[in-house]
Amino acid sequence: MALLLSAAPSQAQVRALADEVLVRLQAAEKSRELKAAQQLDGLKSELGLDARTEFKPIKTITDSFGQSHTRFQQHYAGLKVWGGEIITHLDAEEKQAAPTNALEKNISLDPTPTLSAEDALALVAAQMGVKGPYAYQPKLELLIYPIVVKTPTVDSKNGQLDATQVRRDVLRYALAYHVHVEVHNADDGAQARDFMIDAHDGAILKQWSSLQTAHTVASGARSQYNGTVSLNTNSANGGYELRDMLRGTGGSYGNNVVLRYVSATPAIGDIFTDATNTWGDGQNYLPGSPTTSDTYQTAAVDVAYGMGATWDFYKKIFNRNGIDGSGKATFAVVHDPQLKSGGVNASWSDACFCMRFGDGDSSGYYKNLTSLDLVGHEMAHGLTGSTAQLVYMDESGGLNEATSDILGTALEFYVRGGGLAAGSYGIPASGGNWSIGEGVMQTLTRYMDKPSRDGVSHDAWSLTLGESDVHYSSGPMNRAFYFMSKGATTSGDTSSPHLPGGMSGIGIDRAARIWYRAVSTYLTATSDYVAARQAAIAAAKELYGAGSAEEIAVWNAFRAINVGAAWNAQACGRLDAGRELAAGESVKSCNGQYTLIQQGDGNLVLYRSGNVPVWNALTYGNPGAYSIFQQDGNLVVYQSASRTPLWNANTYHSPGAQLTVRDDGNMIITSPNGLPVWFVTAPAGVGPVQAASGGNTAFGSADVVQAGAAGVRGAVDVAASQYFRLSVAPGKTVTADFVGGWIPKRGSDFTVTVFNSANAQLSSATSSYHATRLQQSYTNTTGAAQDIVLQVYRNWNSIAPFYGPVPYTIAIK
Structure with missing residues (x-):
């Protein structure tokens, strides 16, 4: 029987809890995490794992619904399994929903390396041609790395293949060194690269760039991109410094601070200072100009303002305390030459929990890279690094980059629409725009409504999407977010050939909340676009309810980028391929007389009006179980925690089949060739x-x-x-x-x-x-x-x- 690879729990709208209840649940996070860990250990055999598998908690968050979400890293024979994660979801009453399962199975390898760690690092240095010093001590970890291939499961002629019709196959598991190196010097430039080195023969299995790119008050600070603004600064040593005394604690400098570039290694003495607490002149700074002018301060004003605005935006909209959720302070370095890039870059580094912003070029074609959406973009990389940790390559890298574009754009709408000034708990529908980096350069960086307008980004998913630069593979997710927010037309730049009838949007406020919850609660390090769709659907159902306009918008937005089916559950009596039924969800016949429902006790039951049972799967006694009509044509009821199949129709031989609940009370699965391959009663008028x-x-x-x-x-x-x-x-x-x-x-x-x-x-x-x-x-x-x-x-x-x-x-x- 074909099994579901991964799924986010699918459920009805969840209600926020009272503050005192949340405080109690948050205080009990550790004990709830331990309970989740114990349950996982007891499910190893059901999860298809042997005794050498361990689960190590990464982080637990308890949200406003009282749900505790714990990320566990998979280990095998004492070694981390790359991409192997499982997220448990425990509600306020300590009931487990279906986990987000990204575990690796059937691992078999020799866990003893024949290549030393020193030799692996030397191979990386030789491959990069490192001449100068490392910016930070290289990180090296011995782990298990799955080598995978994606295989289409349907005919891809005429471009009809969508992301849900691809299967992930593991060719083998390799023992590998994961090496992360950062350099920031005149000889090597500014680089952050990751390598997977085979720990037996030294072969480079994979490499990628991980440089993630793009209490006093100063009331008259003049910025380049935000006008005259107020900044929180600190009175120190007879003057003032760009230290935000209200936001951020701990970290490298105790608060959120902005530093000028002096060398590749920042120091406390590099924090921007001013004698009179009047900052900037609103003008663009050209590289090589004097560093004592007010113009030199302007970029720092923009960054300080953007950091404070992003911090407040996270708190008001997502109830999140800063980048990592715990209020850890960050810092930013401006006028960073971004060596070997000509200053035309901005970047985030998880190693220092910090950002760097370049000045652009001396011609002024590229201005200082400190616009509001770019600052929000870089801080969102930190948020992603503190939640899903999406690896900066393949489809996960595109989702990482898109998350920064999405949150940077949402920040812009929040600030420009007046939400920040009003202390609003909602994102205004106007004020921002759907491009990235406007004002910084004469031609825009990226377009969210139609990414391909830049000539290199992708509008929709394709089988080779993961081979593109992450800034270009982010295009489909950016476009899906635009469609969720604004809708899709039937022609022009805001239409999609994959959704020719168009769709209605739900507004940027609700779209942003859905995507934030998907990233912070359900996505894992190696999630792809199919996982993104599943996560967004689950988030929409939790926030706004099953069958809501918000869930419908998510389905249609992903269909518009060639990921999964469009919403058509309202086509009466039909359960479409890929659709789940969580506890309490149902499908009704067109005449409304018959209902197929996934009950809270785990049983899948077909009822006649008056609650008369017609058929059932005998899966009661499994609270939280859910059903899914799979792409291979099989209807399966799964146990919620382990995803163990409890019952199935044994129709996995009919990819493309349809399930219907008919007006006569029959439930039938029909193969694409028209044959009934499963039914409650033999359909009349059809031969044997x-x-x-x-x-x-x-x-x-x-x-x-x-x-x-x-x-x-x-x-x-x-x-x-x-x-x-x-x-x-x-x-x-x-x-x-x-x-x-x-x-x-x-x-x-x-x-x-x-x-x-x-x-x-x-x-x-x-x-x-x-x-x-x-x-x-x-x-x-x-x-x-x-x-x-x-x-x-x-x-x-x-x-x-x-x-x-x-x-x-x-x-x-």
């Missing part, structure tokens, strides 16, 4: 589906298809055949509409061949391993009935054969 005898493995022993049969079903192993004989009346055409189960190995596909009664081949067609539907037709042009024989053959893949019978159906039309 004849099962293969098992002895029909040769032409001479073909099963005779009975007159009136709607089709046949069977299962065939690799390099084996099954045969069916049927009679075709004169002048008639017969079509064999074949649908096979998914095959997880390339080359191991199906071939359907038509023979005449003399065993002469008439026609043949071969499926792909992931698009298993094909059709073969025969027309009898003679004056007498003719027999034909259908052969179903499983092809042999000698490199990686997939053994075991794979089921199929053939509709006879």
